[in-house]
Structure formats: structure tokens, C-alpha cells
Amino acid sequence: MSGKTVDMLVCGGGYVGLAVAVAVKSSAPSLSVAVVDAAPVDSWRKDQRASAIAAAARRLLHALGLWDSIMPEAQPITEMIVTDSRTGDPVRPVFLTFDGATPDGEPFAHMVPNLALVTALRQKADELGIAIHQASVAAGLSVGPAMAEVTLVGGTVMSARLVVAADGVRSALRDMAGIRTMHWDYGQSGIVTTVAHERPHGGRAEEHFLPSGPFAILPLTGNRSSLVWTERSADADRLVAGDDLVFEAELERRFGHHLGELRLDGGRRAFPLGLTLAREFVRPRLALAGDAAHGVHPIAGQGLNLGFKDVAALAETVVEAHRLGLDIGSLATLERYQVWRRFDTVQMGVTTDILTRLFSNDIAPIRLARDLGLGLVDRLPRLKSFFIAQAAGTTGESGPRLLRGQPI
Structure with a gap:
């Protein structure tokens, strides 16, 4: 079956996929952009989770004209404490x-409900005329000298100068392209839920290492x-x-x-935790973004923020190439994105892996060493400021413009 030809096709209708589509289309209106989303219709409306949006990601959302609609439901984190017991x-x-x-x-x-974030992204995509096709990618990715073709379930073929794989940590497009990954499982799962409590939290976040x-x-x-x-x-x-009573009792402990x-x-759900890093972020006509490129442990709360960094870097790479009359899907163009993002991603993957192994045990000498380390950091204001800047994603002025709150 014949499909549609666009300049950029984004496969994956989550936060990262929608954000890169919005960022490119809003900065380069003449580029045609479409999104293919494999999730069931309106399933995103049932997401009860929330995400930590770092300061740099907030600046990106503000630059894209999204933050004002998200802000009423956003809770700023005013303080954070760390315990080890x-x-x-x-x-x-x-x-x-x-x-x-x-x-x-x-x-x-800021802590932001996922529903508020996706609602804002989908509304902006609709305003920009970005079509969202509800379909899954079948076992078909064909890359030619000028276009890539993606075959959807049902036989429809969509063609694009650039295909963005934002289809999650088990990315089908990444596998179709033959891009290998480094992966290991921590043998842990993250239980995600929401609780109401009697007293106000005052904006304080707590991380208890158990x-x-x-x-x-x-x-x-x-x-x-x-x-x-x-x-x-x-x-x-x-x-x-x-049983609910058992769950609540363990939670209260x-x-x-x-x-x-x-x-x-x-509700409550559990998600398996591991580390996944793609060995390559780009191939001709293909770029990986978000969890398709990297899946890290939530110990540092940086998974989604890494994805938004991908959005800022990829959008700037594509838009600037388009303005210069270059091929947005050529390997020469996409290498800039890969250079921009690979080191930071590997660094964060290594950091979260070390933290996970260091703090997910009860070995007395390791516990003593890590507690001494935490206490030392607490007494060094400059070091604490460095860690805050790292968590906020605000280090350096050489990064993508959107992360500084500037338009591309």
C-alpha cells in the first residue's frame, strides 16, 4: 500500500518523540513532520505517573511554548535530603x-504529572499540523541514498529523509537497523505509585538508600x-x-x-531496571533518541532529562542543516548529533551504574565509606553546587540552545 512522504518521520509518540517533532516543526515550519505511535488510542490519558523535569528541560519546554500550560500542575523541588539506613x-x-x-x-x-506533559505536547503538535498516525512498525526498514522507508503493520509504507527512532528501550527500529546495545539487568524493579499524606511536604524531595x-x-x-x-x-x-493492606504496611515502613x-x-506498577546503551546513535537516515538510545537506572532521576537533551541536540542539528540547505538525514549531518550526545550519555550511564552498585547493598565497609563520602559532600558548598548544576542540566554554555531557553 502506498503511504506518505515527509521530511522527518518520528516513530514513538511518547515525551521524547513528540518533543523532537514539535521542536523541529516549530523552528522550521517548511519541514514536513509526522509521528507514528504504536500505543493504543488514548492510552496516554491513563498514565498516573509523574516525572522530574530538570531546570534545563524546563527551559526547553518554555522555549517551545509549553511550560505555561504545564506550570499549574508542576511542583518545584525546594529541598532534597539523602539518608542511608x-x-x-x-x-x-x-x-x-x-x-x-x-x-x-x-x-x-519540578515534578510534573505525565498526563500534563503529554497533553501539552499533543496539543502543540496539533497546532503545528503534525499528524500522529496510530500504527505499529512492522519488520520493515529500508534505507536508500535519499530516503528511508518504514513499513507499518497493515502494509502502509512511509518514506522520510530522516527517521527518528524514539520507540523505547526495546526499540524495534534500532534492531531493524542492526545497531547493537550494551545491556545488563540489575535484578531490581522500580515500583511507581502516588500517595496522599496528612501533612504538607513543603516541596522537599527525599532519597532513602535502603x-x-x-x-x-x-x-x-x-x-x-x-x-x-x-x-x-x-x-x-x-x-x-x-494485598493492598500488605503493600500499604510495607510502604509505611x-x-x-x-x-x-x-x-x-x-494504582501501582513495577518496571524492571537495567542499563542499556546503544553502541551507535545514528546510521544514514536514522537517529536514535530517548530510551531507544539509552536506558538508565532512575537512581539519579535523569532518564527523561537525558531524552530531552537528545531532543535539543537533534532538533538543532536538523534545523541548522535544513537552513544551510544540507541533507538532514545524511550521516555527515547526523554525526554532529552523535558527537554531541554520546559522551554525556555514557557518562550518565556509568555514573548511575556505580551509584546503583554502591548504594544497593548492606555491606558494612561499603556503607561506612559511602556515608563518609556523603558527609564530606555536605560540608563542601562548591561541590554541592556542582552536583546541583549537574542534576539541573545547566552546566556549560556550549550546549544546545533549547536547553538554555533560547530558540533554535
């Missing part, structure tokens, strides 16, 4: 505290918090599938009583 310890000493502001005075991150992995309490608007609770995979599956009475405010 066992689940049954009566007291959890705080080893490290962070002021939630960057040197520029803006919050280093023997089975980090337990993060992340503030939402109102007296609510989003939880990212790491457990060994078998235990996580048992908790998610089990980890959460504590400092915010008063707790109750679940939504």
Missing part, C-alpha cells in the same frame, strides 16, 4: 541536604507525593500483585510517619 532503623540520619535552587535562583527540578535500593519520595502539588521504590524484582512483583497518615492515591 536499614528499613527497620528507628532513626534515619540525614547525611546530605541540597537547597533546591540553582545558582540562577530557579528550582533545579539495602534493596533507593526509595525516593518526590513532591507533587497538594499533600501528595510520587514514589519510586526500588526492590529486588521478585519482591517487587509480589508487592504489586499482593519505608516512608515513615513524618508526613502523617498515608493512603494510596492511584
Whole structure:
């Protein structure tokens, strides 16, 4: 069956796929852009999770004209504390505290409901005339000298000068292109849920390092918090599938009583955790973005923000090539994007891997060393400022313009 020919085809209708489509189309209106989304119709409306949006990603969203509609549901993180203890310890000493502001005075991150983020992206895509096709990619990716062709389930073929694979950590397009990955499984799963609590959180985020992995309490608007609770995979599956009373009792043991009475405010799901890094981010006519290029442990809360960095770098690469009259899908053009993003991605992958192995155990000498390290960081203001800047994504002025809040 004949399909449609566009300048750029984005496969994947999540945050990263929609954001790169919006960023390119809003900066270069003459380029034709389409999105193919394999998720069931309106399934995105059922997403009850929330994400940490770093300051640099917030600037990108603001530059794209999205932040004003998201802001009413965004909760700034005003403070962060880090503890290291066992689940049954009566007291959890705080080893490290962070002021939630960057040197520029803006919050280093906001917690944003996923529904608010995707709604804003889809509305902007509709305003820009970006078509979103509800279809899955079949086993068909053909790359020619001037165009790439993607075959959808049902036989429709779509052609584009550039195909962006933003189809997740198990990317079908990445596999079709023969791009290999480095991957290992941590044997952990992240339980994600939302709780309502009696007392206000004051915008404070908490990261409790427990023997089975980090337990993060992340503030939402109102007296609510989003939880990212790491457990060994078998235990996580048992908790998610089990009785509500057992789940709530185990949650309370980890959460504590400092915010008063707790109750679940939504469903709960568990996601397997691992590290996946693509060996290449680009091929002729193809660029990987988001989880298709990299999947990291949520211990540093940087997974989505890495994806938004991809968006900023890829959009600037494509738009500037288009303005210069260059081929937006040529390997020579796309190499700039790969150089821009690979080192930062590998660095974050290594960092999260080290942190995961360092803090997901109960070995006494390692516990002592890490607690001394946390205490040392807490006493060095310049080092703390460096870590805040890293978490906010605001280091350096040589990065993509969108991450600085500037239009391309």
C-alpha cells in the first residue's frame, strides 16, 4: 500500500518523540513532520505517573511554548535530603541536604504529572499540523541514498529523509537497523505509585538508600507525593500483585510517619531496571533518541532529562542543516548529533551504574565509606553546587540552545 512522504518521520509518540517533532516543526515550519505511535488510542490519558523535569528541560519546554500550560500542575523541588539506613532503623540520619535552587535562583527540578506533559505536547503538535498516525512498525526498514522507508503493520509504507527512532528501550527500529546495545539487568524493579499524606511536604524531595535500593519520595502539588521504590524484582512483583493492606504496611515502613497518615492515591506498577546503551546513535537516515538510545537506572532521576537533551541536540542539528540547505538525514549531518550526545550519555550511564552498585547493598565497609563520602559532600558548598548544576542540566554554555531557553 502506498503511504506518505515527509521530511522527518518520528516513530514513538511518547515525551521524547513528540518533543523532537514539535521542536523541529516549530523552528522550521517548511519541514514536513509526522509521528507514528504504536500505543493504543488514548492510552496516554491513563498514565498516573509523574516525572522530574530538570531546570534545563524546563527551559526547553518554555522555549517551545509549553511550560505555561504545564506550570499549574508542576511542583518545584525546594529541598532534597539523602539518608542511608536499614528499613527497620528507628532513626534515619540525614547525611546530605541540597537547597533546591540553582545558582540562577530557579528550582533545579519540578515534578510534573505525565498526563500534563503529554497533553501539552499533543496539543502543540496539533497546532503545528503534525499528524500522529496510530500504527505499529512492522519488520520493515529500508534505507536508500535519499530516503528511508518504514513499513507499518497493515502494509502502509512511509518514506522520510530522516527517521527518528524514539520507540523505547526495546526499540524495534534500532534492531531493524542492526545497531547493537550494551545491556545488563540489575535484578531490581522500580515500583511507581502516588500517595496522599496528612501533612504538607513543603516541596522537599527525599532519597532513602535502603539495602534493596533507593526509595525516593518526590513532591507533587497538594499533600501528595510520587514514589519510586526500588526492590529486588521478585519482591517487587509480589508487592504489586499482593494485598493492598500488605503493600500499604510495607510502604509505611519505608516512608515513615513524618508526613502523617498515608493512603494510596492511584494504582501501582513495577518496571524492571537495567542499563542499556546503544553502541551507535545514528546510521544514514536514522537517529536514535530517548530510551531507544539509552536506558538508565532512575537512581539519579535523569532518564527523561537525558531524552530531552537528545531532543535539543537533534532538533538543532536538523534545523541548522535544513537552513544551510544540507541533507538532514545524511550521516555527515547526523554525526554532529552523535558527537554531541554520546559522551554525556555514557557518562550518565556509568555514573548511575556505580551509584546503583554502591548504594544497593548492606555491606558494612561499603556503607561506612559511602556515608563518609556523603558527609564530606555536605560540608563542601562548591561541590554541592556542582552536583546541583549537574542534576539541573545547566552546566556549560556550549550546549544546545533549547536547553538554555533560547530558540533554535
